[in-house]
Amino acid sequence: MNGPWVEKYRPQKLEDVVGQQHIVDLLENYVNEKSMPNLMFTGPAGVGKTTTALALVKSILGEYWHQNFLELNASDARGIETVRTKIKNFCRLKPVGAPFRIIFLDEVDNMTKDAQHALRREMEMYTRTASFILSCNYSSRIIDPIQSRCAIFRFSPIKGSEIAKRLEYITKEENYDYDIAAIDNIVYFAEGDMRKAVNILQASASAGDKITEEKVYDVVSKAKxxxxxxxxxxxxxxxxxxxxxxxxxxxxxxxxxxxxxxxxxxxxxxxxxxxxxxxxxxxxxxxxxxxxxxxxxxxxxxxxxxxxxxxxxxx
Missing domain, CATH: 1.20.272.10 (Zinc Finger, Delta Prime; domain 3)
Structure with missing residues (x-):
């Protein structure tokens, strides 16, 4: 199956992001201006926060995005040392072939309070050379000084019709037959989570040439x-x-x-x-x-x- 479909069909451009059109329209203005404030993406899992952040970074930084981009998952690197070493060292360097550098901190609501206060200081010091994109499930866990320094975008669960459209596109690309009822049930069980929907689809497809309602039930182990x-x-x-x-x-x-x-x-x-x-x-x-x-x-x-x-x- 050439790896996980979640990664294979992850949108690479802002216009390809599914279900967050109101946010994409605003972010495209930053791309056109080649400037960006600190951003905070908040919302439930699987609704496109990381995908949108990566697409935005590639659009703004262009071909030099690798050299000017740092991605950290705050679930792993959640302490104050991460802020004092990795982030500070990255922010000190000048951008290469780009207007500024971007640091993307995923699941930042898992950072300790001390680390968040240290992060606030870095956001203050390096405003000319770096911008931050923070992603979290619960914005209430982020200290107020950080929230006040960010433009906050609230991602909502993806509509069922948009999930179904994307699932149908993937099945056609992978040359799988499917029942409409199977797609409807995947949408029902996904509850607005696109990542969950694609994973259920791939797991159902691995059981044969056609994606059926029964295969979906076997995968999710939930009641009909x-x-x-x-x-x-x-x-x-x-x-x-x-x-x-x-x-x-x-x-x-x-x-x-x-x-x-x-x-x-x-x-x-x-x-x-x-x-x-x-x-x-x-x-x-x-x-x-x-x-x-x-x-x-x-x-x-x-x-x-x-x-x-x-x-x-x-x-």
């Missing part, structure tokens, strides 16, 4: 959306025993974990409320029950007992 829908419908109609049997069948035969079941139940209930198929007061009551079940399972309670208890709230 229709089974969850049927289970909730039975519970809402008062058929507790039928709903419980579906729950047990899903967890035992399909091997779905308790945490995944809670998430899928939440998705189905929310979808019903958004489509006006469920009264708002009922929805509020059920969300509270789902939250309590999720907490208890994560704290170590027996998943099947907790989920059967949850079904009684639907009656």
């Amino acid at each position: 959306p229709q089974d969850i829908k049927d289970m909730i419908t039975k519970a809402l109609s008062g058929d507790f025993m039928g709903s419980r049997d579906l729950l047990r069948e899903t967890m035992v035969l399909q091997g779905t974990s308790g945490e995944d079941m809670v998430t899928q139940i939440y998705q189905d209930v929310t979808k019903r409320a958004m489509e006006d198929k469920m009264d708002s007061e009922v929805y509020i009551h059920l969300i509270e029950a789902i939250a309590q079940t999720d907490f208890r399972i994560r704290e170590g309670a027996n998943p099947r007992i907790q989920l059967e208890s949850l079904l009684t709230k639907f009656l």
